[in-house]
Amino acid sequence: MQTFERPKIEYTGISKTIAEIAVVVAKIAGPILRRLAWFVFFGVIIFGCAFVWAVGRFVNPLVPWIVRDIIVVAGGLGFVSLVAMVGIWGERKVSGHIQSRLGPMRTGGWHGWLQSLADGLKFVQKEDLIPASADQPLFRLAPYIALVPVICAYVVIPFGASWVFRDRDVSLLFVLAMLGIEVLGVILGGWASNSKWSLYGAMREACQLVSYEIPMGLSLLVPVMAVGSISLVQMGKAQSGGWFNWLMFQNPFLFFAFFTYYIASLASCKRAPFDLPEGESELVAGFHTEYSGFRFVMFFFAEYAAMFAVSAIATIVFLGGWNSPVGDATSGPLWFVAKGMFLVWVQMWIRWTLPRIRIDQVMHACVKYLLPFTMILFVGSSVWQLYGSQFIFYTRFILGGLGLVMVGLFLAGAGYGYVNRGRLVGRLARKHLPGA
Amino acid sequence: MIGLTHYLVLSAILMVLGLAIIISKRNAIAILIGVEFILNAANLNFIAFSRHGIGGISGQTAGIFVIVLAAAEAAVALAIFLNFYHQISSIDIDRGNQLKG
Amino acid sequence: MTESGRFLIGILLFAAAGVALGLGALLFGKLVRPRNPGGMKDEIYECGEPTVGPAWVQFDLRFYVVALLFVVFDVEIAMLYPWAVIYKSLVAQGIGVAAFWEMMFFFGLIVLGFLYLWRFGYLDWVRATGDEET
Amino acid sequence: MIETILFYIFAMIMVVSGLAILVSTNIVRMAYWLIGMLLAVAGIYFLLGAYFLGVVQIIVYVGGVAVLVVFGVMLTSRQLASQLLPRAWEVVWLICVTGIFLAGLVRMILKGPWAGNVKQSPQTVAEIGRSLLGNFIGPFELASVLLLVVLLGAAYLARPRVPTLGIKK
Amino acid sequence: MKEIEIHAQPDLLHEGEIASDIRTEELLVNMGPQHPSTHGVLRVVLVTDGELILKATPHIGYLHRCAEKIAENVSYRQYTPYTDRMDYLAAMNNNLGFALAVEKMGGIEVPERAQYLRVIFAELNRIASHLVAVGSYGLDMGAFTPFLYCFREREWIVDLFESVCGARLTYSYITIGGVREDIPEGFVSQCKEFLDFFEPKIREYNDLLSYNHIFINRTGNVGVCPADMAIGYGLTGPCLRGSGVKWDLRKNTPYCKYDEFDFDVPVGDGRFGAVGDCWDRYFVRVMEMTQSVRIVRQALERLSDGPVSAKVPRMLKLPAGEIYFEVENPRGQLGFYIVSEGGNSPYRLKVRGPSFCNLSVLEGLAKNCLLADIAAMIGSLDVVMGEVDR
Amino acid sequence: MTVLEIVDILKHRFGADLVGSVVEGTHPHVVVRAEKLVSVCEFLRDDEKLRFDLLRCVSGVDWMGKNLIEVSYDLISIRFGHALAVKVILDRAKPQVETVSGIWQAANWHEREAFDLVGVQFVGHTDLVRILMPEDWVGHPLRKDYQDPVEYHGLKVKP
Amino acid sequence: MQYFKNIYQAVRTIAAGLRVTLPYHFARTVVVQYPEVEPVLQKRYRGFHAYQIERCIACEACAKACPANCITVAKTGPRKMDKGRDIAVGGAMTEYRINHSTCLLCGLCTEVCPTECLKMGSIHDNSCYRREDLVTDYVQLAKEGRRTILPIWLTKVNLAGWAVKARDYWRNLDSDKRELMMKADDADYCKKLAEAGE
Amino acid sequence: MALIEGIFEPGLAVTSVDWVLNWARKRSIFPMTFGIACCAIEMMAAGASRFDLDRFGAGAFRATPRQSDLMIVAGTVTFKMADRIRRLWEQMAEPRYVMAMGACSISGGPYHLHGYHVVKGVDLVIPVDVYVPGCPPRPEALIEGLIRLQEKIGTHTIAKTRDNFGLKKKL
Numbered sequence A: 001m002q003t004f005e006r007p008k009i010e011y012t013g014i015s016k017t018i019a020e021i022a023v024v025v026a027k028i029a030g031p032i033l034r035r036l037a038w039f040v041f042f043g044v045i046i047f048g049c050a051f052v053w054a055v056g057r058f059v060n061p062l063v064p065w066i067v068r069d070i071i072v073v074a075g076g077l078g079f080v081s082l083v084a085m086v087g088i089w090g091e092r093k094v095s096g097h098i099q100s101r102l103g104p105m106r107t108g109g110w111h112g113w114l115q116s117l118a119d120g121l122k123f124v125q126k127e128d129l130i131p132a133s134a135d136q137p138l139f140r141l142a143p144y145i146a147l148v149p150v151i152c153a154y155v156v157i158p159f160g161a162s163w164v165f166r167d168r169d170v171s172l173l174f175v176l177a178m179l180g181i182e183v184l185g186v187i188l189g190g191w192a193s194n195s196k197w198s199l200y201g202a203m204r205e206a207c208q209l210v211s212y213e214i215p216m217g218l219s220l221l222v223p224v225m226a227v228g229s230i231s232l233v234q235m236g237k238a239q240s241g242g243w244f245n246w247l248m249f250q251n252p253f254l255f256f257a258f259f260t261y262y263i264a265s266l267a268s269c270k271r272a273p274f275d276l277p278e279g280e281s282e283l284v285a286g287f288h289t290e291y292s293g294f295r296f297v298m299f300f301f302a303e304y305a306a307m308f309a310v311s312a313i314a315t316i317v318f319l320g321g322w323n324s325p326v327g328d329a330t331s332g333p334l335w336f337v338a339k340g341m342f343l344v345w346v347q348m349w350i351r352w353t354l355p356r357i358r359i360d361q362v363m364h365a366c367v368k369y370l371l372p373f374t375m376i377l378f379v380g381s382s383v384w385q386l387y388g389s390q391f392i393f394y395t396r397f398i399l400g401g402l403g404l405v406m407v408g409l410f411l412a413g414a415g416y417g418y419v420n421r422g423r424l425v426g427r428l429a430r431k432h433l434p435g436a
Numbered sequence B: 001m002i003g004l005t006h007y008l009v010l011s012a013i014l015m016v017l018g019l020a021i022i023i024s025k026r027n028a029i030a031i032l033i034g035v036e037f038i039l040n041a042a043n044l045n046f047i048a049f050s051r052h053g054i055g056g057i058s059g060q061t062a063g064i065f066v067i068v069l070a071a072a073e074a075a076v077a078l079a080i081f082l083n084f085y086h087q088i089s090s091i092d093i094d095r096g097n098q099l100k101g
Numbered sequence C: 001m002t003e004s005g006r007f008l009i010g011i012l013l014f015a016a017a018g019v020a021l022g023l024g025a026l027l028f029g030k031l032v033r034p035r036n037p038g039g040m041k042d043e044i045y046e047c048g049e050p051t052v053g054p055a056w057v058q059f060d061l062r063f064y065v066v067a068l069l070f071v072v073f074d075v076e077i078a079m080l081y082p083w084a085v086i087y088k089s090l091v092a093q094g095i096g097v098a099a100f101w102e103m104m105f106f107f108g109l110i111v112l113g114f115l116y117l118w119r120f121g122y123l124d125w126v127r128a129t130g131d132e133e134t
Numbered sequence D: 001m002i003e004t005i006l007f008y009i010f011a012m013i014m015v016v017s018g019l020a021i022l023v024s025t026n027i028v029r030m031a032y033w034l035i036g037m038l039l040a041v042a043g044i045y046f047l048l049g050a051y052f053l054g055v056v057q058i059i060v061y062v063g064g065v066a067v068l069v070v071f072g073v074m075l076t077s078r079q080l081a082s083q084l085l086p087r088a089w090e091v092v093w094l095i096c097v098t099g100i101f102l103a104g105l106v107r108m109i110l111k112g113p114w115a116g117n118v119k120q121s122p123q124t125v126a127e128i129g130r131s132l133l134g135n136f137i138g139p140f141e142l143a144s145v146l147l148l149v150v151l152l153g154a155a156y157l158a159r160p161r162v163p164t165l166g167i168k169k
Numbered sequence E: 001m002k003e004i005e006i007h008a009q010p011d012l013l014h015e016g017e018i019a020s021d022i023r024t025e026e027l028l029v030n031m032g033p034q035h036p037s038t039h040g041v042l043r044v045v046l047v048t049d050g051e052l053i054l055k056a057t058p059h060i061g062y063l064h065r066c067a068e069k070i071a072e073n074v075s076y077r078q079y080t081p082y083t084d085r086m087d088y089l090a091a092m093n094n095n096l097g098f099a100l101a102v103e104k105m106g107g108i109e110v111p112e113r114a115q116y117l118r119v120i121f122a123e124l125n126r127i128a129s130h131l132v133a134v135g136s137y138g139l140d141m142g143a144f145t146p147f148l149y150c151f152r153e154r155e156w157i158v159d160l161f162e163s164v165c166g167a168r169l170t171y172s173y174i175t176i177g178g179v180r181e182d183i184p185e186g187f188v189s190q191c192k193e194f195l196d197f198f199e200p201k202i203r204e205y206n207d208l209l210s211y212n213h214i215f216i217n218r219t220g221n222v223g224v225c226p227a228d229m230a231i232g233y234g235l236t237g238p239c240l241r242g243s244g245v246k247w248d249l250r251k252n253t254p255y256c257k258y259d260e261f262d263f264d265v266p267v268g269d270g271r272f273g274a275v276g277d278c279w280d281r282y283f284v285r286v287m288e289m290t291q292s293v294r295i296v297r298q299a300l301e302r303l304s305d306g307p308v309s310a311k312v313p314r315m316l317k318l319p320a321g322e323i324y325f326e327v328e329n330p331r332g333q334l335g336f337y338i339v340s341e342g343g344n345s346p347y348r349l350k351v352r353g354p355s356f357c358n359l360s361v362l363e364g365l366a367k368n369c370l371l372a373d374i375a376a377m378i379g380s381l382d383v384v385m386g387e388v389d390r
Numbered sequence F: 001m002t003v004l005e006i007v008d009i010l011k012h013r014f015g016a017d018l019v020g021s022v023v024e025g026t027h028p029h030v031v032v033r034a035e036k037l038v039s040v041c042e043f044l045r046d047d048e049k050l051r052f053d054l055l056r057c058v059s060g061v062d063w064m065g066k067n068l069i070e071v072s073y074d075l076i077s078i079r080f081g082h083a084l085a086v087k088v089i090l091d092r093a094k095p096q097v098e099t100v101s102g103i104w105q106a107a108n109w110h111e112r113e114a115f116d117l118v119g120v121q122f123v124g125h126t127d128l129v130r131i132l133m134p135e136d137w138v139g140h141p142l143r144k145d146y147q148d149p150v151e152y153h154g155l156k157v158k159p
Numbered sequence G: 001m002q003y004f005k006n007i008y009q010a011v012r013t014i015a016a017g018l019r020v021t022l023p024y025h026f027a028r029t030v031v032v033q034y035p036e037v038e039p040v041l042q043k044r045y046r047g048f049h050a051y052q053i054e055r056c057i058a059c060e061a062c063a064k065a066c067p068a069n070c071i072t073v074a075k076t077g078p079r080k081m082d083k084g085r086d087i088a089v090g091g092a093m094t095e096y097r098i099n100h101s102t103c104l105l106c107g108l109c110t111e112v113c114p115t116e117c118l119k120m121g122s123i124h125d126n127s128c129y130r131r132e133d134l135v136t137d138y139v140q141l142a143k144e145g146r147r148t149i150l151p152i153w154l155t156k157v158n159l160a161g162w163a164v165k166a167r168d169y170w171r172n173l174d175s176d177k178r179e180l181m182m183k184a185d186d187a188d189y190c191k192k193l194a195e196a197g198e
Numbered sequence H: 001m002a003l004i005e006g007i008f009e010p011g012l013a014v015t016s017v018d019w020v021l022n023w024a025r026k027r028s029i030f031p032m033t034f035g036i037a038c039c040a041i042e043m044m045a046a047g048a049s050r051f052d053l054d055r056f057g058a059g060a061f062r063a064t065p066r067q068s069d070l071m072i073v074a075g076t077v078t079f080k081m082a083d084r085i086r087r088l089w090e091q092m093a094e095p096r097y098v099m100a101m102g103a104c105s106i107s108g109g110p111y112h113l114h115g116y117h118v119v120k121g122v123d124l125v126i127p128v129d130v131y132v133p134g135c136p137p138r139p140e141a142l143i144e145g146l147i148r149l150q151e152k153i154g155t156h157t158i159a160k161t162r163d164n165f166g167l168k169k170k171l
Ligand code: SF4
Pocket: G055, G056, G057, G058, G059, G060, G061, G062, G063, G073, G112, G113, G114, G115, G116, G117, G118
């Protein structure tokens, strides 16, 4: 039987020494690293936090601002990449566990945490195909138009009260605007491919995104009205003090606005059940059918970065941003990232539960349900602004309680699953082995 | 240092470009694009004036109205154009059918 | 260095970072990725069949009407934001009611238009049958 | 200094976009050049401290109008893409006319006594709001009438007229 | 910069099919043979106007494996494995159909225990097959998770099958004259354990998929196939019952002791739209799983001791003559038309694949629907290409 | 209704056009003259007492020794639950028969298949092209004298 | 009214769906972590054949029964069973090939074997890089002292400790059947038998 | 052929680069959604919960050939299908791998003898990297085939494999 053995290579001279040392190091470090994979994983996270802290502490006072900016940009890009990578890996893990399977397990040892890196590196090595009859320059341009604005959106997103790269008094709208440009990249990609599936994907995307921008904007008007500012930092600052101070619990219209915003943001991120532009079972891969290699990764990257961006806005605008739910002592970027990631997780949870909507129903849902609903929210909220301030105590009490009930239900469901973890899937249930 | 004149000249260039596009193209959408150029040139002036102390905040407010107008104009113009185009093409199709007998 | 310049520089830096990410990976990929054109590779994919004609045809109109509608709403919302920002302070000043009705006039008209469109079926994505040219 | 560079960058983008549209024969590319121009204008707005306008420019123009234009392009059939290049004598004529026009304009601008050259601090959204509800309350409400008319008119003009193909509900 | 050439449009207008005053251009789109929602290598050529489908023409034959020709060259016994591979999701039922046809022609008596075993496995396989149908229908609708849940439960059934006959997909278990081997020890209790586990899971699928509002909107009132159309196109099985026709060979012409069992024949009732829409066809399958569970329980009760196979000569020769025999497969009526000249292989064997007939209705259904509805229709017909093309 | 009764009705109605009938055994059928097939089928479908509404199968059999091709139509009545097959016997050199796809739509694909594999010509069929084999294939594989082509699109057909 | 009912229905059913999937997040999985743990083979699994050359009488019944014609048998002279020693004697087997690239693992060949020397083994994997490698000559194997092909995953080295444990467990499990394929331990015995006829 | 391929002599740096590149390729094999016949069911089962190809990073089934690395030919290849398979394979972006799953795609399998419409092995149409026999192969066998493919990918090197005269070097 023919087998593939790695060809043995003879090393000589200095490289021999290096090779020997490398082998020794690998032999010693490998098992240790494998054992410590868990710690390494969290170590990286902790190190990242420390790094950011150090940046805030020591880099900020640096005089040549351009140097400081470049450091922050590197950090920002790193964060976005991290979000995208963790998002893609997390998506596979979450979907796996929802579906009674494990998801990536091998790449990198502990639960396949390096999977996204391997995917990325693989796609770098993929041949870069451009169909001959496609519109070549536009085909090349499209991924950038999709990716760059999403990254730009992070310019104004505050991670903490002073953890923001640039804050202007229009930052909320700025994020919306940036997310709006992404559509153009997708349309362009779909159109330039000259493939029919791509064209369908692009048209659907354009139709869907343009229309869902309206309920999104309208539901964001509600908190803007309540705070009196479009600046994300201002909005975050207005909610310190505890979970009952979060905007979501201030009045019933805000409470519902959170949900309408969240639904609209699902649509604008092309997440299920609104993932028609790339709906696999109808359009083969939607607008990126013809894209291969890293250009495809850029679309993907943009999607996950946008997912976190919209979740971040939801966090800041409705869920208190970086403020901790209990008191102000622990408020900080970690809370912000945790809440944002939780919302991203909910997006995944929804995606792996629901079927896909049909395009006419997408439009129907937007025009006939979401849009009138947000209109009512908007008008109602402005009336509330006039007359409702005396009920603030009750609303906080009731809505805050409602929020707690929802969290409680969530925990109950999770707990039910955990308690019955051996029984839920029947006799086939298995414990999993580490690292395999 | 960039002063008001710079902006004005830029806006003039923009406007002339728009004009050239309108004149040279015989496609309705291209003409629409030209109009957008001219509107943007005008808007640029508004903002530049506002920033340089002429008219205060009104410049920006007017700018918003210009954008509103532009959007409205684009919507209507494209609608008219599409309508027109479909009339034409339907006539064509009819003629084609007649020819086929 | 003014404030606005810094803002722009910030955006451009992030944009540059985004471009660098894509371009860098693609350029690096050029080193390590194979290129092997020829055959049917550069054809358009269509589930394994040869394609019939380009995809650049005149597409369905339905999409268009929706987009049209929403451009108008886009503008509308853009104009409502400044109002929303000062509304709170106006209420505090005690002239909230006037501001409210000013907005309601503005907003109400559009809602009227919206209701009209709804009533006469312009919002139905696929329109009901047989209403060709009344 | 930085502003100067940025200004010229944006100016360059605008001019290049305009010229590219002039010489292009592909209408989709024209639309994307238009988007480039619009983004550059938004950049200039940012440079001028008019953040709100810049953002509105992007949302309405790039996210709305440009999408509309791209749609319009895709909805029309290919044959319209012919006749996009001017003929030779037209080019000459064009250059003459626009050149003279531009020269006149620039001369006027340079000569013009522009009083205010003082820079103001950037204006906030709240100020815009106040002016909208103050001086500009009339146009503000009129705009809504305009939008209403546009909404109805455009929807009427471009209503889909695909007969008897709907899904029976 | 390379500019795009302006291609002249090929004339895609089909005369007389499309009203002349449609102004948008038609696109001719190939869906398949490699497409995620065509369930194998089906190719559907769509004439579309934007998102609207004007006409859909299925093209088949990409998996034509010459099963009928092979039958003329191998002996009856050797042909059993080939029947596995026709409707590979319900190999037991295919084995059963072939075995019954041959037995009926050769006048072979099958022992009682074997008959009950046959029923048990046919029904278990019906559950397994419907699980795949239900799950992959979810997949067509964009819900990935129900698909994997269904496959998870199916694995258990497959394990049961494997413990009995040693294969996961191509069982060849039901042979001419009976079944191949007796069931192993403990099978009955394992089977009961599975049934107890499985029944409540059906409710879970309903929560997750069947009653989901999005799912109902996607499938209700889509692809409506009225009863007369269904009968005219020769639809059978769940597709026919989904149109409200109460017709099930297990009840109407019982074979294999099916008349002893107490079960219902679920039919579509148009709960979320018209009778015979995709949801009805889908839900008939879900309800049939419950009925199959009932049948298996009863059959397990009746299982008595005895031989599991009749004595059949190794080189079986059938008398000259012919037979047409049908059984109720998960997808419809599977028919075997065997013409024998007395040799040890058939002179001519023709298989009536239920999917073959079910698929032919697609052209009638898919008119003036949306692109996404095509996936819903193909999925609700639940075709297996191995059987369509044979 | 038993097969015997059905055959009686048919005999009564069509007389000599009914070439033969088998009522016993595993495959009861009637044999009709090819020219009369359509009217027999129409009668079978429409008669109040028969109502054969479901066409189950159309199968062609090549009897090379007898130089015949036999096409058999298996019918079942969902209304009454009785079944019958109708057969026509055709000349092997020129196997032509009127299509029944106007009577049962199900016949459309079945007849295409019979054409594809056995080579029966169905006159009046709207779309009589190969259904399973590629369009440019030579020969009808289920004929007994079928020879595999040596090559198809550059691939050897025989192992 | 229908309007609000729709909203209610949508919210209710979506919540029902979410309720179903939420517990599964935290429940156990059903994954068989295959290369590290044993495959889930049932006892009767029909895998690639196991062949006892010492009892084969080269009657070719198996070859005739095979629908895919994938067995070829060659011998130097007639062989017959020696009841006392329970081995076949006579001419030597020169070739007993099963072409696993066409075999459909139907088991018909094992049913007809008069001496029950051909069995469906429990080897499930035989993947390789060349098509020719799929033709298994069991006589050759017997010369190497094996009755069936070696499963690939058992030949792997560098397994983690617990994986080795799992593997050993699997090896010992059900050892009576395993004996057939792991007869390699007794190489001399088989080799002798393979050459016995010569 | 990549730009840097076949330029450098084998050495430590080259092998480390190889290792990194192959690590990524190995760990992230996206198969194409391409089921033809019965074997496809087992392929699905391998991707489903019980066996979970995703553990190896190979669970992301892509429907378009442009983004997939591995074409699992799972089922019988007929003459009508052969052209399409060829086209799909050609439209895949390099590096691409083909796995012939099941007897049918290896050699025509059960239809080898009398199947007038069955291609006798998909390797007559496209080059195959790994053959996985069985009818159908168990999911475990498919996983084993995948591991074999990973082993094969692991031997890819960017080093010079030909000497200056263009002859294949012995490594
Ligand atoms: S049937 Fe048994 S004894 Fe006869 S040749 Fe085959 S393996 Fe040997």
